[in-house]
Amino acid sequence: MSGRPSRRQLFGYAGATAAGAAVAGGVVALGKDSGTEVVGRGVGPYGEHQPGIAAASPRHAELVAFNLRPGVDKAGLGRLMRLWTGDIVALANGRAAPGDTAPELAIGNVALTTTVGFGPRVFELTGERPPGLDDLPVMRHDRLDPAWSGGDLLIMVGADDPVSVVHAVRRLVADAQPFATPAWRQTGFWNGTGSDGQLVTGRNLFGQVDGTGNPTVGTPEFDTTVWSSDGPDWFRGGTTLVVRRIRLNLDTWDELTRSEQERAIGRKLSTGAPLTGAAEHDELDLEARDADGRLVIAENAHARLSHHSENDGRRIFRKGLNYVQDTGPTRESGLIFLSHQADIAAQFLPLLARLDAADALNEWTTTIGSAVFALPPGFQPGTWLAQNLLT
Amino acid sequence: MSGRPSRRQLFGYAGATAAGAAVAGGVVALGKDSGTEVVGRGVGPYGEHQPGIAAASPRHAELVAFNLRPGVDKAGLGRLMRLWTGDIVALANGRAAPGDTAPELAIGNVALTTTVGFGPRVFELTGERPPGLDDLPVMRHDRLDPAWSGGDLLIMVGADDPVSVVHAVRRLVADAQPFATPAWRQTGFWNGTGSDGQLVTGRNLFGQVDGTGNPTVGTPEFDTTVWSSDGPDWFRGGTTLVVRRIRLNLDTWDELTRSEQERAIGRKLSTGAPLTGAAEHDELDLEARDADGRLVIAENAHARLSHHSENDGRRIFRKGLNYVQDTGPTRESGLIFLSHQADIAAQFLPLLARLDAADALNEWTTTIGSAVFALPPGFQPGTWLAQNLLT
Numbered sequence: 001m002s003g004r005p006s007r008r009q010l011f012g013y014a015g016a017t018a019a020g021a022a023v024a025g026g027v028v029a030l031g032k033d034s035g036t037e038v039v040g041r042g043v044g045p046y047g048e049h050q051p052g053i054a055a056a057s058p059r060h061a062e063l064v065a066f067n068l069r070p071g072v073d074k075a076g077l078g079r080l081m082r083l084w085t086g087d088i089v090a091l092a093n094g095r096a097a098p099g100d101t102a103p104e105l106a107i108g109n110v111a112l113t114t115t116v117g118f119g120p121r122v123f124e125l126t127g128e129r130p131p132g133l134d135d136l137p138v139m140r141h142d143r144l145d146p147a148w149s150g151g152d153l154l155i156m157v158g159a160d161d162p163v164s165v166v167h168a169v170r171r172l173v174a175d176a177q178p179f180a181t182p183a184w185r186q187t188g189f190w191n192g193t194g195s196d197g198q199l200v201t202g203r204n205l206f207g208q209v210d211g212t213g214n215p216t217v218g219t220p221e222f223d224t225t226v227w228s229s230d231g232p233d234w235f236r237g238g239t240t241l242v243v244r245r246i247r248l249n250l251d252t253w254d255e256l257t258r259s260e261q262e263r264a265i266g267r268k269l270s271t272g273a274p275l276t277g278a279a280e281h282d283e284l285d286l287e288a289r290d291a292d293g294r295l296v297i298a299e300n301a302h303a304r305l306s307h308h309s310e311n312d313g314r315r316i317f318r319k320g321l322n323y324v325q326d327t328g329p330t331r332e333s334g335l336i337f338l339s340h341q342a343d344i345a346a347q348f349l350p351l352l353a354r355l356d357a358a359d360a361l362n363e364w365t366t367t368i369g370s371a372v373f374a375l376p377p378g379f380q381p382g383t384w385l386a387q388n389l390l391t
Numbered sequence: 392m393s394g395r396p397s398r399r400q401l402f403g404y405a406g407a408t409a410a411g412a413a414v415a416g417g418v419v420a421l422g423k424d425s426g427t428e429v430v431g432r433g434v435g436p437y438g439e440h441q442p443g444i445a446a447a448s449p450r451h452a453e454l455v456a457f458n459l460r461p462g463v464d465k466a467g468l469g470r471l472m473r474l475w476t477g478d479i480v481a482l483a484n485g486r487a488a489p490g491d492t493a494p495e496l497a498i499g500n501v502a503l504t505t506t507v508g509f510g511p512r513v514f515e516l517t518g519e520r521p522p523g524l525d526d527l528p529v530m531r532h533d534r535l536d537p538a539w540s541g542g543d544l545l546i547m548v549g550a551d552d553p554v555s556v557v558h559a560v561r562r563l564v565a566d567a568q569p570f571a572t573p574a575w576r577q578t579g580f581w582n583g584t585g586s587d588g589q590l591v592t593g594r595n596l597f598g599q600v601d602g603t604g605n606p607t608v609g610t611p612e613f614d615t616t617v618w619s620s621d622g623p624d625w626f627r628g629g630t631t632l633v634v635r636r637i638r639l640n641l642d643t644w645d646e647l648t649r650s651e652q653e654r655a656i657g658r659k660l661s662t663g664a665p666l667t668g669a670a671e672h673d674e675l676d677l678e679a680r681d682a683d684g685r686l687v688i689a690e691n692a693h694a695r696l697s698h699h700s701e702n703d704g705r706r707i708f709r710k711g712l713n714y715v716q717d718t719g720p721t722r723e724s725g726l727i728f729l730s731h732q733a734d735i736a737a738q739f740l741p742l743l744a745r746l747d748a749a750d751a752l753n754e755w756t757t758t759i760g761s762a763v764f765a766l767p768p769g770f771q772p773g774t775w776l777a778q779n780l781l782t
Contacts, residue, residue: 059552101645102597102598102645103598104594104660104661107582109587162713163580163581163594166596170641182721185717187715189554191553191554193500195485196500205493205496207492207494270495322554322557326576329573329574
């Protein structure tokens with residue numbers, strides 16, 4: 001199959017960093033070759049990698065974690081993966097999944113992608129655990145709620161339209177019913193379109209441009225960062241996902257001046273440019289000092305501590321979804337932090353530990369949920385998700 | 392000011408009923424005349440009527456009801472309306488509202504509209520209550536939760552993008568803080584775009600085409616149905632809004648066959664056409680009988696009982712938003728039912744009573760919240776919301 005489907009998947013995001021890209025508005029032209037089914041808008045279900053990974057955050061997404069029912073074994077998990085594979089192919093093409101009770105809710109112009117993951121406990125059933133895949137240790141600043149943490153399976157459905165997301169999730173949850181029950185659901189949204197319609201990085205609910213420091217999709221650096229190459233054979237072309245639910249205290253954040261906010265981040269609120277630069281994607285100057293001899297990007301600034309040069313050059317591919325959670329009339333605002341990397345222990349954990357120890361943003365953020373998943377590689381027509389692990 | 396801004400607001404929706412409309416994709420070209428501030432996409436804040444009424448359901452919306460703080464009087468309400476008017480004008484134009492602490496979250500391509508309403512209790516402070524504006528009586532099938540019911544003030548913010556909705560709501564709630572506190576929040580979504588990108592009526596989470604039987608925006612019948620003309624002077628050009636939170640039991644609904652579902656509705660699931668017709672907007676033949684002599688559109692079919700010919704010709708302008716509400720891993724699905732009419736008691740209440748008594752859909756739906764609001768007419772540059780009531 002070669003890398004072609006995945007290159008096409010990448011195109012949308014690669015274009016996001018270039019002004020006036022041909023994919024403005026997110027419409028991606030897909031060819032009919034390579035067995036990829038063509039949809040009006042979005043990415044097909046097939047490829048070397050699962051869809052929804054090497055791509056910008058979708059406008060809407062829902063993540064559902066499941067716990068396996070007692071007694072479900074490797075063969076049972078394989079049956080579920082075959083069912084889900086059928087659903088995923090249909091839904092990605094705007095068709096009703098087999099057994100769909102509301103088939104008209106499947107429509108084809110919403111760039112729907114479904115991504116599936118396995119929590120650490122799955123590998124007690126299957127063996128061949130990807131390296132570095134363990135529940136994260138509890139950090140000093142964490143206030144984890146079990147209700148938002150862990151899980152044996154994950155589905156992450158993204159689309160331009162929440163009706164389509166809700167409908168797809170309902171189908172996938174229904175098919176999982178004999179095998180697994182939902183443990184948590186997280187719903188988020190992201191706007192990667194600027195005021196003049198061009199694609200942009202997007203902002204979290206603090207108003208920060210969020211996700212600037214990522215490797216560029218399609219580059220060798222991205223591939224090395226994200227895709228597993230030295231784990232078990234079945235996992236080649238897979239990746240891992242860290243899901244952290246981070247509550248943002250907008251009220252205390254808003255008590256800061258804008259320059260205090262910018263100092264905590266190390267970037268300008270207006271453009272996302274580093275405090276040492278002029279444009280969003282300018283490289284950080286971590287040595288620069290102001291007239292008084294103080295570091296322009298402070299020792300504890302988030303942009304410094306999360307920069308790969310502080311992490312032995314190891315990177316992650318960092319995305320997010322905004323969320324709001326209402327308890328009656330009271331609203332909580334936050335970020336569903338998502339990080340892809342080939343190896344969580346090697347790439348993500350040192351970064352997390354450093355941020356937990358010193359990040360200025362810790363004063364206004366609290367992580368209340370945490371989960372890790374291995375995302376199998378993609379599948380091709382005639383094959384199914386994680387087939388090489390489960391047969 | 393004449394009716395021109397409102398005609399322009401209507402254009403988007405009027406186009407929705409015509410195939411191949413020039414507004415496909417929802418981009419509405421606005422002129423610079425009439426003092427309407429121009430936004431890249433959407434409707435301006437000014438007009439004879441408030442925006443967000445004579446329009447299709449937005450892709451995303453949030454409704455927040457407030458209770459007035461003790462001691463807030465007519466003058467205080469006027470101060471809040473002046474504050475909100477300033478916010479609404481800025482937000483509709485993609486600008487930061489005064490005092491916005493995250494001004495970059497205000498962007499201009501998201502068709503953001505804000506609509507404001509007053510609950511019945513407000514008129515104990517102001518007098519000049521619109522006719523027919525009273526809390527609805529509790530229906531036999533209602534299972535009302537006070538947490539989703541009532542309220543002194545309403546804001547309804549709609550846009551193409553939930554980040555923009557959340558940001559606008561945060562601003563409006565913050566400005567209300569000295570005067571009123573949130574009583575409930577309801578978040579919903581709607582997809583009025585078909586698979587080939589054309590505008591369509593949209594579907595609820597049962598999969599039904601929902602909202603077909605409305606008067607056409609821009610027609611005299613629409614105007615008579617929606618806009619108040621014989622109430623108090625200040626309310627001329629205003630309307631009322633009924634908000635009903637309706638839980639849908641998808642599980643038991645899905646146990647029906649498709650033909651049982653269609654018989655309960657009286658319309659085809661595929662197209663929304665009446666069971667006596669071929670196309671969505673075909674008129675219902677309420678007398679048609681099948682070969683066995685049975686009514687094709689059953690006595691208790693929703694489409695029959697909600698048809699205006701059964702309601703002494705009185706109509707409503709009916710919209711909806713889908714919602715999902717998660718309690719941990721458990722999901723509730725439903726519809727935020729929205730109905731505009733000049734007079735609730737005269738137009739809506741008889742319809743509600745008839746549906747409560749006999750609607751086949753009652754078996755799979757439960758109303759859990761209910762509220763009514765008077766929506767003041769629109770405002771022009773230099774004036775503010777409900778100024779004629781509050782000065």
